Amino acid sequence: MGNEQLKEPDFNVRFEYRRKKSKEEMRFQLISFMLMIFLTILAFIAVGSNHFPPKFVIPFLLLLASVQVGFQLYYFMHASEKGHTFPMTFMYSAILVAFVTVLVFMTIIWW
C-alpha cells in the first residue's frame, strides 16, 4: 500500500519536470526556427544583391548550409538526445565517406 502513497507525488513531479522540459525545448525550437529563417534571408541577400563577388558568396553559402544542417539535426531531429548514438554515428560516417568522395572528384579526378 505504501506504493500508492508514493505514486501521487511521483507522478506530479514527473509531470512538472516534463512540462518544464517541453517548455524549454519549445523555446529552443522557436529560436532556432527564427535563426534558420534569418540565415535563409542572409543567403538570399548574398546572392541577390549583386554586391558580393562569387569568391565570397560560395564559401559563405556553404558555411550557412552547414549551420542549417546542424540546426536541423540537433534541434528538430533531436540528435543530441539519448538513444541517437547509432543513427548519428552512421550519419557522420556517411557524411565522411561522401565528403571524401566529392573532394577526390573536385581535386584530383575531374581535371
Next chain:
Amino acid sequence: MSTVASKKGIGAFIWEYLTTVDHKKIAHLYLAAGGFFFLLGGLEAMFIRIQLMKPQNDFISEQLFNEVMTMHGTTMIFLAAMPLLFAYMNAVVPLQIGARDVAFPFMNALGFWLFFLGGIFLNLSWFLGGAPDAGWTSYASLSMRSEGHGIDFYLLGVQISGFGTLMSGINFLATIINMRAPGMSFMRMPMFTWTTFVASSLILLAFPPLTISVFLLMFDRLFGSKFFDVAMGGNTIIWEHFFWIFGHPEVYILILPAFGIFSEIVPTFSRKRLFGYSSMVFATILIGFLGFMVWAHHMFTTGLGNVANAIFAVATMAIAVPTGIKIFNWLFTMWGGNIKITVPMLWALGFIPSFVIGGVTGIMQAVAPLDYQLHDTYFIVAHFHYVIVGGVVFALFAAAHFYWPKMFGTQLSEKLGYWTFIFFFPGFHLTFFVQHFLGLMGMPRRVATFLPGQGLDAGNYISSIGAFLMFIGVVLLLINIVVTSVKNKKVANDPWGDGRTMEWALPSPPPYYNFKQTPLVRGLDTWWLEKMEGNKELPPAEPLKDIHMPNNSILPFIISSGLFIAAFGAMYSPLNVVGDGKPWGVPVLILGLGIMFGTMLLRSLLDDYGYYIPKEDLVDDEGKGGRAG
C-alpha cells in the same frame, strides 16, 4: 506451428514458404535460391571453359560467349554469393545474439522476394531475345550501344534485386543494434555477427550509388535521357566511377562475412578462443572504411593522371594491413590449439594460402604502373577468382557443412565432404593459377577465342581441366545434400561438440521462437563459457512468459510481383533505344507499380499485431526440443 517438418500437403508446404516471415525459413529460401543461381552461374562458367579449351574453338558463337560471360559474372556476384551469405546470416545471426527474429521480419521476407524475382527477371533474358552482353560492369560506353534488350534485363533485374539487398542490410543493422540479449555487449559479439554488421553498413552506404547509376542508365536506355551520351553533352566515364564506388565496397560486402565464417570455424576446431578478438573487430571496421577510398584503382588506365593514380595506389595498399592482421590472427588461433580436422576446418585451412595468393596479386595490381600491363588481362581474372572463390566460395562451402545441422537438423556426410574438397581445391588452383601466366603472356580477358601457336594453348587446356574438377566437386556436394536429406538422421544441439557461440545451445533446428526465455550473456564465446562451468543450458535473463510472434504474410510476395510486372512494362516503353516499344508498355508499368504501392498501402492500413504463444504451451514443450536453451 513448428519448424520441425510434420507431414502435410505439398500445397501447404509451398504456402508456408511463400508467406513465411521466420528468419530460419527465409534462410532456407535464400540457400535454395542462391544455390540455384550458383549452379546456373557454374554452368555458364563451364561453357566459358569448354569454349576456351582449345584455340579457335566454335563451341559457342562470339555473341553467345559475351552473353554467357556477362551472365556468369552478374549471376555469381548478385544472385549467388550475396544471397548465399544472406542465408547464413539469416540462419545464424539472430541466434548468435540471442534474438527471437530479425528486427523487421516482414521486411526480411520482402527483401528475399525482391532479390529472387529480380534474379528470375534477369535470367528470363535467355528466353526473351538474348542476355546482357556488356560484362558484369556494364560500362556505359559499351552498354549504350548494345542491341536487343539484354542490357535492359540487366538494369531492371539488378535494380530489383538491389532493393532487396538494401532492405536486408538495413534489417541486419537494426537487428544487431537493437535486439542483442542482455549482457551481449558489442565486444562480446561473435565475429560472424560483427562482420555481418560491418557488411550491412557497407550495403547501406554502397548500394545507393548503384541504384542511382542503374537508374541513370535505365533512363538513358528506356526513356530517352542522355546522361551517358557524350555527343549530347553527357559523360560516359561517370558510370565507371559510380559503378566502382559501389563495386569496390561490394567485394568487401562479400569477403567480410566470409572472414566472419572462418573466424567462427577456426576457433571452434582449434578448441581455443579467437586470437586478438579486438584487433579482428578493429580490422573489420577499418577494411569497411578503406573500402570506400579505393574505387579508382579499377580505373588506373582511364587516364586519371599521376596524382590520382598514386593516391589510389597507396590507399589500396593500405588495405593489406588490416587484412594481414586477420590472416595472422587466424594463424595464431591455430598455433597451440588442439586442432581437429573436419570438413569446415579443411576449407578454412585451404582458404588461408589461397586467399593470401589472391591478396598478393591484388597488391601487384595496386601498383599503378604495373597495372597498365595487367589491366584487362587474364591476370585480373586469376586475381579476383582467387579472392572470390578462394575466399567467399570456400567460406560458403565451409559454412554449408558447419551450419547444416543448425539449419536442417541433419549433418552432411563428412566423407563426401572430404571428396568435395579433394576435387574442388586442386581443381580451383589448376583453373586459376595458370591464368596468372596466361595474363602475363598477354591473353586479354573476355575474349571468345584465341589463335593457336601463341603459347596460350597448354595453359587454357589445363585451366579447363581444372574447371571440370571443380564441377565434379560441386556435384559431389549436391549428392551429399540429397543423401543426407534422404537419410534424415537428426542430430543434437551441438553436433560438432566444440560449439562456442549461442546458436549451439539451441536444438537443431531451433524451435520457431528460438529462445523460450531470452538468455543472459556472461561473456565472449557464451556457450563455451557455460559448458566449461558445467551448465547444460544458457542462464535465462527473464521469467518464462508469453512470446509475441509476427503473423505470416503473402504481401511481400505480392509487392515484389508488382515490381516484377512493372519491369516488363518499363522494358517495352515506347521511348526505348531498341526501338521495339509497345503501346502496352506504359500501362503495364503503371499497373505493376499500382499493385506494388496498393499492397504497401494495404500493409500500412491493415493493423497486424501478430499473436502470442501462451506460457502454458511453452511449458508443454519441455523435453520436445523446446528447452529454454
